[in-house]
Amino acid sequence: MNFKHGSLESIILNAMWELEKSGIYKNSVKDVWEFLSKTDNTKRAYTTIKTVMDRLFEKEMLLRIKQGKKFFYRTAYSNSDIIATSLKKIAARYCNGDMTRLMHITKSMCENDTPAIMVN
Numbered sequence: 001m002n003f004k005h006g007s008l009e010s011i012i013l014n015a016m017w018e019l020e021k022s023g024i025y026k027n028s029v030k031d032v033w034e035f036l037s038k039t040d041n042t043k044r045a046y047t048t049i050k051t052v053m054d055r056l057f058e059k060e061m062l063l064r065i066k067q068g069k070k071f072f073y074r075t076a077y078s079n080s081d082i083i084a085t086s087l088k089k090i091a092a093r094y095c096n097g098d099m100t101r102l103m104h105i106t107k108s109m110c111e112n113d114t115p116a117i118m119v120n
Contacts, residue, residue: 008052011040013061013082016075026065026072029053 015035019027029050036044053073056062062073087102095101 008044008048009056009061011036012049012052012056013075015039016062016073017079020075025074027074028070028072032073
């Protein structure tokens with residue numbers, strides 16, 4: 001699974017997960033655009049949201065269902081799936097694959113409410 005995506009793609013995925021959390025599992029571009037218009041301070045064109053959702057479909061991050069003339073989307077992966085995969089990649093890259101080490105760093109950060117490692 002390659003979960004590499006840009007910031008607007010992340011915003012749209014988060015919007016989709018929020019809509020799905022509320023029990024709405026098939027969303028049109030309009031549904032997502034309206035949700036973002038209500039919850040995000042940045043105004044975006046409908047066509048921008050449509051283009052990004054189409055790209056997320058091409059990247060297999062969204063599933064697309066056609067009903068009549070309209071497309072509906074849902075996420076292909078849960079937020080937890082993406083976080084778990086990302087953490088495994090971080091552990092592989094920076095901790096020689098040792099998830100325990102990564103967990104200790106994360107726990108330390110949570111307990112101290114400060115970064116475990118300071119970067120200059």
